Amino acid sequence: MSAPLGFALTGLALAGASHPTVARWITEALGEPARRPVSVERLLDLTRAHLALAGIGLALVAVLGIGLGILVTRRFAEPWRPAIDGLAAAAQAVPPVVVVALALPVLGFGGPPTLLALVAYGIMPVLRGTAGAITGVPPEVREAGRAIGLTRLQILARIELPLAAPAIVETLRTALVLAIATAAVGALAGASTLGTPIVAGLQNQNTVAMLQGTAATAALAFLADAALLAAVAGWRVIRP
Amino acid sequence: MIVGTTDITPQGLSIGRVLPALVATAWLGALALALTRLPVLTIARNRLALGDSLTGSAALGGTAVLVLGMSALAIGLLVSRRSTASVIALFLLLPAILAFLHGLGTGAARSLAELSPAARAGLGSGSWLTLTLLTGALGLAVRHSRRPGLGLATGLGLILALVGLGWSGALDALSLAVEYAARRATVNAAIGEHIALAGTALVLAGLLAVGLALFRRGQGLVALILGGLQVVPAVALLGAMVAVMSGLLRAVPTLRELGLSALGPVPAIIAIAAYLALPLWRGLSLALRAPDDDTLQAAEALGLSPGQVLVRVRLPIGAPILVGAVRVAAVQGLGLATLGALVGAGGLGRIVFDGMAQFAPDLILLGAIPVVVLSLLTERGLSRLEAAARRRWHA
Incomplete structure (x- = not known):
């Protein structure tokens, strides 16, 4: 598996984990109370x-x-x-x-x-x-x-x-x-x-929000890196 | 054959000759601006209020002229690029910096004399610009002097003079000194914590790198995982560490009795070490592969065991690369340790974040200055060691 594809898949998985429902599951699995998750609209805005x-x-x-x-x-x-x-x-x-x-x-x-x-x-x-x-x-x-x-x-x-x-x-x-x-x-x-829910989550001990911010920030980094790698690979195909 | 333009212009007119003079003029213009037009001091009613600005001419008086004159002379000498002239420039710039700071201290004391004890004299943009320009020129003078050891001597001399100036009470009126006096114990403790955080993470990452370098088969996988970790933003990794730690502590409550907690130095150290593992692992693998095949065969022919080859051949030859990797990792670790305060790890970051929360510039500086000084000292110290290792083994 090539690195761009691996990064893209990791990014997508992390983006999925930042969804309020998934983040709530993970938080409950960690044994933390799942309070006030960040809505999808707010995540997209951020x-x-x-x-x-x-x-x-x-x-x-x-x-x-x-x-x-x-x-x-x-x-x-x-x-x-x-x-x-x-x-x-x-x-x-x-x-x-x-x-x-x-x-x-x-x-x-x-x-x-x-x-x-x-x-x-x-x-x-x-x-x-x-x-x-x-x-x-x-x-x-x-x-x-x-x-x-x-x-x-x-x-x-x-x-x-x-x-x-x-x-x-x-x-x-x-x-x-x-x-x-x-x-x-x-x-x-x-x-x-996307750092905002992490910082706010750490201050208010809101683990769901913190996890969502964490996953979304990491997802963005992985997806952007994969996109850059893919763009370069595409460029090489067009102009070898 | 077509020759580039700089080759055929008469020497006196080429860009290479004119550029230093242009840069010197711009430098002097910026310094004059900083000393006469920009605020060098801001006098405020208390530590949080916005202050009235004082320009250099108002706050420093004759000292501003003196500093400007000495600097003009020094920069003129520096343009010549001659080694002796650069040494003279150095001995003009050093007193200029100290005179400027002394002038700031007395100017601040004079301005505060008639005000209430809560009034503060903070450094303005003009002071920062002046100090940046003067130290930049000082660095250039050291470089152009081409005298080994002069850089170290200048650095130590400057630090000693600054400590002396602080000790004598000349700077006591400056807001930064007031803030430090009020929090001396906290700041000193935070510096210790900061070094401990970065140091522990560096050691942990070093052990991890050695462990990872041992298993040969999986090097591709190791590169992928460590490279992938670098992509994760530090703020996110710290958040994830806290979540994982709290889950772990809930699953295995006995860990709590060992003094572990979800917030604190432990998650920060693990997260920092995760980032430092890549440069260290990469440096270690490059260092071990540094000797060429002939050297290795010669060592084998001499009857050295693999262990002896490692200690006597591979590590000495790879030493500069290894020290270089430690330098990169150590500087990175000191920076990341600042962020550790986000998860309650303490260190200088806590002071910086307190300052941000209170919007108190002096408190931010009180945390930030030691971080920068520690990083610079580590950078300089380890690059010296790297150069020494290169000279010692690659002469």
């Missing part, structure tokens, strides 16, 4: 909000991360590489929860601090991954492009990016998983996402 937040964040991270990743591999930026790598390592030392917390007094409750955390934590791995993937393109291939008269921009578009694409997609997968996880953390700052 899913939409979660996807919107994670989607905007991922788009920003992808554009900025890949763009800057391409920039730092240009010749003029070479002396800056160690400094950028150092910065990337430092940025990773500030976990998303901490960014959300620090941004809270400045940006207020809700989506904005979550979005900031998403971008702050996600951009550096994508930048580093893109730069690494482009640097990994064998110099002979680049030389060959030069020899047949391609300009620098053509070398980038026709040689470097296509060869680096698989590795860049891998870093985007990490960024996607990170975006969904950070959007869940955003519930702590009052963003309305």
Whole structure:
């Protein structure tokens, strides 16, 4: 069984487990009192909000991360590489929860601090991954492009990016998983996402709601990851 | 043959030459903005009220000019990229940072003098921007100086100077110091808890990784399961752990007598360890496969037993990879431990979450700063160890 299919099936199973009826069974099987489950409509609303937040964040991270990743591999930026790598390592030392917390007094409750955390934590791995993937393109291939008269921009578009694409997609997968996880953390700052029933459930000892949030968040992560893998596989079939 | 544009432009005009000067100018502009236009201090009636902003010129007076002058000189020296100039820049930036902090402390004390004891002087955006710009330049100066050991010395010097500054009482008027003074015991205990949480999870994940690396057949399955676990958001895994633990405790009540509970450090440690297992397991498998076949055959020909090959050949050669994996896992663990407070595991996350609940910025900072410092120290320390291992075994 391939990984995308496995992830998709796991995601579907978890999505099923987040249904109020199923979650109630599981809670009762665990011996907990099943109180006030989250309705399907509310779950769908939260899913939409979660996807919107994670989607905007991922788009920003992808554009900025890949763009800057391409920039730092240009010749003029070479002396800056160690400094950028150092910065990337430092940025990773500030976990998303901490960014959300620090941004809270400045940006207020809700989506904005979550979005900031998403971008702050996600951009550096994508930048580093893109730069690494482009640097990994064998110099002979680049030389060959030069020899047949391609300009620098053509070398980038026709040689470097296509060869680096698989590795860049891998870093985007990490960024996607990170975006969904950070959007869940955003519930702590009052963003309305699938993390909300988890946080509220933990505070009110409402195990059903907590389980539903847990299953739905994990389901979303698995399904999104599977969708990205499937999209890449489809792309390879169309343009081998 | 067509040559790229930067190759044919005269050297003085190429982007590579102009860029450092542009970045330096932008840096200096941002610093001037932070010191003169943005609020460096906010004076509020109490710890939760919104305050009035004070700009650098108002709060710091002459110190702002001094800091700006020293920084301008330092950044000018840094652009040259010469090693000696960078060392001089370093010795300009270090006192600039300390002068700025001292100025903030005295400025805050002066502003609070006529107000009620509940009034607070918090750091504003200008202060944060100034400190970020100055420490960034300090890092660059260390890098450009190309003197081994200078980075460590600068870091230690800065920490010692900061402790000295705090000890002397120069910063006492700043809201963060007031908040720390009020919660010293709690914060110190939380730092200990935080290290214990991350450390225990790291050890648990290490044991798990060793166990998983042992059975050869199932490596594909192990990769799939550990990789799948990484997809599960931490908030969700923590929630699931609590549900499973409470179910388990209900089914086997004797576990409760052992001190286990559904909320607390145990579910957090298990969840954190589940995430750390992947980098550690991956690092361990890569490290064990690091020596090439020739080396292994030579070791065998020398009559080394498989155990000796492991200890004398595989582990030393794989050591840098292994240390690198531990570095990644340790930094990740310290971050995840913050989230552990969500399920009552304690640690610095509890202070951060308390601050969020009260909307008290200083309380959030009081929890967040140690998390960041711990992560950075771990990152730096273990990457030094990694580099040392590489030098030692791959010279």
